[in-house]
Amino acid sequence: QKEVEQDPGPLSVPEGAIVSLNCTYSNSAFQYFMWYRQYSRKGPELLMYTYSSGNKEDGRFTAQVDKSSKYISLFIRDSQPSDSATYLCAMRAGKLIFGQGTTLQVKP
Amino acid sequence: DTGVSQNPRHKITKRGQNVTFRCDPISEHNRLYWYRQTLGQGPEFLTYFQNEAQLEKSRLLSDRFSAERPKGSFSTLEIQRTEQGDSAMYLCASSHDRGYEQYFGPGTRLTVT
Numbered sequence: 001q002k003e004v005e006q007d008p009g010p011l012s013v014p015e016g017a018i019v020s021l022n023c024t025y026s027n028s029a030f031q032y033f034m035w036y037r038q039y040s041r042k043g044p045e046l047l048m049y050t051y052s053s054g055n056k057e058d059g060r061f062t063a064q065v066d067k068s069s070k071y072i073s074l075f076i077r078d079s080q081p082s083d084s085a086t087y088l089c090a091m092r093a094g095k096l097i098f099g100q101g102t103t104l105q106v107k108p
Numbered sequence: 109d110t111g112v113s114q115n116p117r118h119k120i121t122k123r124g125q126n127v128t129f130r131c132d133p134i135s136e137h138n139r140l141y142w143y144r145q146t147l148g149q150g151p152e153f154l155t156y157f158q159n160e161a162q163l164e165k166s167r168l169l170s171d172r173f174s175a176e177r178p179k180g181s182f183s184t185l186e187i188q189r190t191e192q193g194d195s196a197m198y199l200c201a202s203s204h205d206r207g208y209e210q211y212f213g214p215g216t217r218l219t220v221t
Contacts, residue, residue, distance in 0.1 A: 098150030
């Protein structure tokens, strides 16, 4: 079993839809939870991070962490074609431990 | 540009050849990480440096792989006797000592034929 599990998709939604991306993890010691966005042929860029449990909002993006269920989510509101990318969840344990990534396509 | 840079961006080599990649981190960052990413997968940790000291190595880093950061600035990753299974994107990231954010470079895409 991988430490971090993420549905690879692909996920295709119409412009303006609400997108929900999810990961589960097995190590209860994880404290920092991150979402990276990766465009094709580019390195990952940090989108959001959350420390411990709770919600964090940044514009159209909301990150949620439920440590009791070992489950994290990223919600994208009013999705745009420019949001089309691969979204990677990651847990920080010094190094980063990534999920497989979910490929999202937002169609105009 | 003050971001992480990696060279070369692409490398095609024949099986059995040696290759070396370079990473230049953000100048004030003490920590430097190497990851490998294969198609359809998330990046996997290989190794990291605190200044010039290599503090952790993944079991993915076989004896054919060696990484250095001689003066605590740029780093090199060498793969000896390349195999087709080494084909991947090699990503470098850097961060402050206690910073949560790792800044990634654009990666070096290696193809072993």
